[in-house]
Structure formats: C-alpha cells, structure tokens
Amino acid sequence: xxxxxxxxxxxxxxxxxxxxxxxxxxxxxxxxxxxxxxxxxxxxxxxxxxxxxxxxxxxxxxxxxxxxxxxxxxxxxxxxxxxxxxxxxxxxxxxxxxxxxxxxxxxxxxxxxxxxxxxxxxxxxxxxxxxxxxxxxxxxxxxxxxxxxxxxxxxxxxxxxxxxxxxxxxxxxxxxxxxxxxxxxxxxxxxxxxxxxxxxxxxxxxxxxxxxxxxxxxxxxxxxxxxxxxxxxxxxxxxxxxxxxxxxxxxxxxxxxxxxx
Numbered sequence: 371x372x373x374x375x376x377x378x379x380x381x382x383x384x385x386x387x388x389x390x391x392x393x394x395x396x397x398x399x400x401x402x403x404x405x406x407x408x409x410x411x412x413x414x415x416x417x418x419x420x421x422x423x424x425x426x427x428x429x430x431x432x433x434x435x436x437x438x439x440x441x442x443x444x445x446x447x448x449x450x451x452x453x454x455x456x457x458x459x460x461x462x463x464x465x466x467x468x469x470x471x472x473x474x475x476x477x478x479x480x481x482x483x484x485x486x487x488x489x490x491x492x493x494x495x496x497x498x499x500x501x502x503x504x505x506x507x508x509x510x511x512x513x514x515x516x517x518x519x520x521x522x523x524x525x526x527x528x529x530x531x532x533x534x535x536x537x538x539x540x541x542x543x544x545x546x547x548x549x550x551x552x553x554x555x556x557x558x559x560x561x562x563x564x565x566x567x568x569x570x571x572x573x574x575x576x577x578x579x580x581x582x583x584x585x586x587x588x589x590x591x592x593x594x595x596x597x598x599x600x601x602x603x604x605x606x607x608x609x610x611x612x613x614x615x616x617x618x619x620x621x622x623x624x625x626x627x628x629x630x631x
Contacts, residue, residue, distance in 0.1 A: 453621030499532035543587025
C-alpha cells in the first residue's frame with residue numbers, strides 16, 4: 371500500500387510544471403544542460419522533482435540549505451541516471467551538505483571516499499558515499515565542479531557513481547549490468563584500463579584519468595564517470611574502449627552532445 375502511495379506521488383511530481391527559478395539555477399550551474407535535447411531535459415526535470423522531495427536534506431557545519439544547493443546536486447545526480455532504468459537512487463535516503471572541506475575524526479579511510487589529501491590522522495574529504503548510509507558533499511566543491519567541467523573533477527558524479535556501483539550490494543567498480551555479454555565486455559575493458567592507469571601512475575607518468583582511480587576498482591569507476599560526463603571527447607580519444615562501455619552502461623553519449631552544440 372505504501373508503495374502505491376509513493377508511486378502515485380511520484381507521478382504527480384513528475385507531471386508538475388518545472389519551476390522556472392529551478393531551471394535558471396540549472397542553466398547557470400550545470401554546463402551540460404544546454405547540450406541536452408528537449409526529451410532529455412524533460413526527463414531530467416521530472417526526475418529531479420521526485421529526487422528533491424524524496425531525499426532528506428541536511429545542512430551541516432552551519433550551512434543553510436537553499437534551492438540552489440538542492441537543485442544543483444539533484445541535477446547532477448539525476449543526469450547520471452538519465453538513460454538508466456532506476457528507482458531514484460533507492461539506496462540514498464539522506465544527503466548531508468557541508469559548506470567547505472570537512473575533516474572527519476581519525477579512522478581508517480573507507481573504500482568509498484573521495485579524499486582530498488594524504489590519509490594521515492584526520493581526513494579532509496570533499497565527498498563520501500556511505501554503504502547503506504548517506505551521501506556527504508561539500509558545497510564549494512560541488513559548485514566549482516558543476517561550473518568547471520573542463521577540469522574533469524566533479525564530486526557529485528563521483529559519489530553518486532559509487533551509489534550506482536553499490537546497487538548490487540558491493541562496491542567493486544561494476545554496477546548492475548543488463549546481461550552477461552555486457553558484463554564480460556565491462557570486466558575486460560575496465561580491468562585493462564585500471565591496470566594501465568596503475569602502471570603509468572606507478573612510473574610517475576602523467577595520466578589522463580586521475581591517479582586516485584588507482585586506489586581500487588570502485589574508485590576507478592567513479593573517476594572514469596567524472597571524465598565521461600565532463601571531458602567526454604578527451605576520454606574517447608584517450609581510452610575509446612572505456613568510453614564505449616561507459617556509453618553502453620549509461621545509455622548516453624556526452625561526446626555526441628558536445629559535437630551537436
């Protein structure tokens with residue numbers, strides 16, 4: 371019964387007119403928005419309206435939550451699943467937003483963190499996706515990444531890629547696949563590119579993908595997702611097979627969008 375009530379509310383939200391003040395925020399902060407087609411924008415709007423209402427949002431460290439914060443985060447999180455069958459990130463209930471880099475108490479660093487420095491004592495982070503827990507984000511990093519995709523660093527894409535990865539119960543760099551053929555190609559390509567990144571980074575060579583992706587397969591997938599959406603043409607040139615499997619998984623072609631604009 372509760373699912374019926376939830377689903378009816380989702381339909382209602384999806385059919386509501388997208389607030390013009392929200393669209394102004396998305397146009398300003400989501401640089402990819404202008405490249406979306408009309409159908410993609412409509413789907414993004416509808417998904418965002420459900421996402422914003424259903425999630426529990428908390429401002430931390432003195433941050434007062436605003437529509438700009440919620441809408442910017444929602445736009446980027448929902449862009450990732452634009453081509454996917456989804457349940458509005460069912461494994462995300464709460465989103466905690468800090469104003470700037472947050473330092474957690476001293477502890478072992480979890481596999482799902484985007485760490486902003488050496489792991490010594492207290493750990494400064496820009497974001498964290500907790501298994502069976504919240505997504506933690508730092509607003510100044512969120513805003514900078516959203517407005518400067520050319521730099522290839524986006525904490526929202528990174529942490530919500532982890533949440534997609536976790537949908538099958540493990541964070542191993544392989545989100546749920548549609549069939550065995552897709553899974554086999556994914557494993558072959560991503561394993562090759564992960565090892566290539568590790569080898570080149572280990573030699574001190576400059577790498578296109580952030581060397582943080584060498585930490586483990588889960589971080590590799592999150593880092594690759596950042597580049598797929600933010601610098602797709604460069605990723606396609608650097609690692610065409612990796613671009614292909616990400617395109618197949620996300621059912622999106624960001625490089626094609628760039629070429630259309």
